[in-house]
Amino acid sequence: MAAINLTDLAQPRPAHLPALPEFGAGDTVRVQARVVEGDRERLQPFEGVVIRVKNGPAGNFTVRRIASGIGVERTFPFNSPRLEAVAVTRKGRVRRSRLYYLRGRTGRAARVKEARRG
Amino acid sequence: MTTGMIGRKLGMMRVFDGSGRVRGVTVIELGPNYVTQVRTPDRDGYSAVQLAFSGRRKRLTQAQRGHLRKAGLERETLTALKEYRVDDSSGYSLGQVLNCAQFEPGTFVDLTATSKGRGWAGGVKRWNFRGGPKTHGQSDRHRAPGSLGAGTTPGRVYKGQKMAGHMGDEVVTVLNCLVVATDPERNLLFVQGSVPGPRTSIVSVRNARRPALKAYTPPVFPTAEVEAVIDEAEPVEDAEQMAEQNAEGAAEQSEAQE
Numbered sequence: 001m002a003a004i005n006l007t008d009l010a011q012p013r014p015a016h017l018p019a020l021p022e023f024g025a026g027d028t029v030r031v032q033a034r035v036v037e038g039d040r041e042r043l044q045p046f047e048g049v050v051i052r053v054k055n056g057p058a059g060n061f062t063v064r065r066i067a068s069g070i071g072v073e074r075t076f077p078f079n080s081p082r083l084e085a086v087a088v089t090r091k092g093r094v095r096r097s098r099l100y101y102l103r104g105r106t107g108r109a110a111r112v113k114e115a116r117r118g
Numbered sequence: 119m120t121t122g123m124i125g126r127k128l129g130m131m132r133v134f135d136g137s138g139r140v141r142g143v144t145v146i147e148l149g150p151n152y153v154t155q156v157r158t159p160d161r162d163g164y165s166a167v168q169l170a171f172s173g174r175r176k177r178l179t180q181a182q183r184g185h186l187r188k189a190g191l192e193r194e195t196l197t198a199l200k201e202y203r204v205d206d207s208s209g210y211s212l213g214q215v216l217n218c219a220q221f222e223p224g225t226f227v228d229l230t231a232t233s234k235g236r237g238w239a240g241g242v243k244r245w246n247f248r249g250g251p252k253t254h255g256q257s258d259r260h261r262a263p264g265s266l267g268a269g270t271t272p273g274r275v276y277k278g279q280k281m282a283g284h285m286g287d288e289v290v291t292v293l294n295c296l297v298v299a300t301d302p303e304r305n306l307l308f309v310q311g312s313v314p315g316p317r318t319s320i321v322s323v324r325n326a327r328r329p330a331l332k333a334y335t336p337p338v339f340p341t342a343e344v345e346a347v348i349d350e351a352e353p354v355e356d357a358e359q360m361a362e363q364n365a366e367g368a369a370e371q372s373e374a375q376e
Binding site: 004006009010011034036057058077079080081082 | 131138
C-alpha cells in the first residue's frame, strides 16, 4: 500500500470564493479579508505591496503597507476561507523575490518601480 | 462500544476549521484493523479484542503467522498485534474489520506511541539543566550538570538524581487530543497537536479516559481590537490644533478634580 502524500490532503481554496489573480513580490494588491467584529462579520480591505510569496500546499503571502505612519505587514494564507478576494492594483518591477529591504525604508525610498507593459 | 485502534503516524500538516482558524494537526493512518482474537470472560477471564494493523510490511515470526492463520488472516501486511479491553466482546468476530469511523470529530482521544530515541543525552537536553556560564574564564563547563548533592551528610548521591542517560524511545501516552476530522474513505484521523515518535511509527488510539471539557481554540485574527485605531483615526490636521485639544483635555481633567 502506497504511503499517502500529505500534500495531497492540503485543503484547496474554498470553491465558492473567486479565483485569485496571479501576482508576485513587488505588486501592489488590495486584499479583501473577512474580519469578525463582535458578532458581525465584514470585509476589510488591506492594500499594500506584496513583499513575499511562499508557494506550496500551505502557501501564503505577506502584504506591507504604511498605516498612520506605522509599517503594518499582514500575512494571508492562499487557501484561507477568510481571504475573500485579491485585486492587483499595480504591477511592480523588482529584481528579487523577498522585498525585506523595504522594511528599513520610508517615503520615497520605499517605492517599487512599476513594471513596463508587454 | 468502541475499542481502541492501531494506526500509523503519517506526519503533520495544517487545517482550516470552519471559522477560518488554522490548526496544526497530525495525520494518523488509522486502520483498517482486523480482529485477530476475541477474549471472553468464560475462556480468558476478561473481555477484550486483539487487533492487527494492516498496511505495513513487516516480517512476522512463525508463531505470529500461525496465530493469524487461525484467525484466517494470514497475509503479509498485518502487523502490530495489540489487545484492547472492551466491556463486552460478544459483538466482535474473528476477521472483522474496524476503521476510523468509530472516532467522532470534536471528541478527544488518548494516543500511545514510542517517542523518538535521543540516545545517550546529557543533562541539558534530558532534564533542561541550564549548564554552566559561557564566559568568564569557563572551560569544559558549558553543558556540565553541576553539583549532584551535599557533602559528608548524606555522603551519597540520592536515588533518582537527574543525570545524563538514555533519553527517548520510551512509550509515551498523550491524553486528550482533539479529533479535528476523520476520513473513513482513506482511513485517516486528524488529531490536533503533535504525536510522539517519528513518521511511520505505530500509534495506538483510544477514546479519552478522562475527556477534557473544552478544546484549546486558536485565536481569530485580529487577536486584539486595534483595527479601529488604524483605519478610522482622523489624520492630524496640524500640530497646533492637537496641542490645543490636549490642553483643553488637561484643563477639563483638572476641573473635574476640583
